[in-house]
Amino acid sequence: MSYxxxxxGGGTKTTCLFLEADRDTLPSDPKMITGKGSNPHVIGFEGTGIRLVSLLKAGMEHYSISPSEVVSIGCCLAGVGRSEDEAEMARVLKNSFFNFKFSENYDLFIGSDSLAALKGALAPEAGEGILIIAGTGSNAIGIDQNGDIHRCGGWGHLLGDEGSGYYLSLKALSSVAKEADGRGPGTLITPILLKELQLDEPEQLIRYIYKRPQEKHEIARLAQCVIEASDQKDEVAIGILEEAAEELVLHVESLFQKSFKDTTPVMAAGSIFTHSCIVKQHFIEGIQRKGLGVFRDPYGPPEFGAALLAKSVIGTRKGGDGDG
Structure with missing residues (x-):
């Protein structure tokens, strides 16, 4: 059997899918394994190599897959969208994977996690489509009828990430501070967030946030406080989520200025869409109102897209010259 x-690989977690090389569809019971995040701009390129080696080894042992059965690997990571990043990641992985003793002619595709997400989300018959992603961060990516890739967002949490978990968390923290100062309305976000962080009063947030550098995903997880408050009809929380949805609509609208049309399938992925009905519904209403394509649920997950990208380079022996 060949695989x-x-x-x-995202900032929070990494998922590996082991797919039979002759399959073009996602199995009902896929061979998958999940581990820690592998964004090379967070843990370093060498650190990413170490984590991926550990994860692949665990998965191959679990599913009894021999290295010699692996014919291609699609490695799609957060933060890897530029040619220099792809080249550096390819160099690290070639060295990291050396002791695996993969098939002598195995191929390696290196690209961005957003490209894998788009590839996995597209239905087999779809010739074009747009995917909006809202998880820890946010971005949009689309492929037109000519096969050209278009992107919007992906600027990171300091320059962008509007509509993401990080964005929602900052809005939540700000709403707590405003309520404490009397600059904003009361909100259920305050007691929910304080309970989540095991704090007694809002003023303790200052020490909690600034006493040590907070990882992006540590802040982003507070988005769940906004979602929980919205489930209890909190107006501040609902407003934050609707504002986030509008920001995500703007990502799609930007891509539509390229070469898309009103029948283009638009799909959504990421934890924010998964856990917030308000964001998803408001987003759908937004693209319908502006005539930005037709909403569709994703066909498959990002790891499936990464496997398809791995299949696409079999026999090319380019060793990582994939289009990210």
Whole structure:
């Protein structure tokens, strides 16, 4: 049996899919394994290599897959969208994977996690489509009828990430501070967030946030406080979520200025869409109102897209010259 491996590496977690090389559809019971995040701009390129080696080894042992059965690997990671990043990641992985003793002619595709997400989300018959992603961060990516890739967002949490978990968390923290000062309305976000962080009063947030550098995902997890408050009809929380949805609509609208049309499928992925009905519904209403394509649920997950990208380079022997 020959296998391709699809790797979807985000800032919070990494998922590996072991897919039979002759399959073009996602199995009902896929061979998958999940581990820690593998964004090379967070843990370093060498650190990413170490984590991926550990994860692949665990998965191959669990599913009794021999290295010699692996014919191609699609490694799609957060923060890897530029040619220099792809080249550096390819160099690190070639060295990291050396002791695996993969098939002598195995191929390696390196690209961005957003590209894998788009590839996995597109239905097999779809010739074009747009995917909006809202998880820890946010971005949009689309492929037109000519096969050209278009992107919007992906600027990171300091310059962008509007509509993401990080964005929602900052809005939540701000709403707590405003309520404490009397500059904003009361909100259920305050007691929910304080309970989540095991704090007694809002003023303790200052020490909690600034006493040590907070990882992006540590802040982003507070988005769940906004969602929980919205489930209890909190107006501040609902407003934050609707504002986030509008920001995500703007990502799609930007891409539509390229070469898309009103029948283009638009799909959504990421934890914010998964856990917030308000964001998803408001987003759908927004693209319908502006005539920005037709909403569709994703066909498959990002790791499936990474596996398909691995399949696409079989026999090319380019060793990582994938289009990210």
């Amino acid at each position: 391709v491996i699809g790797i979807d």
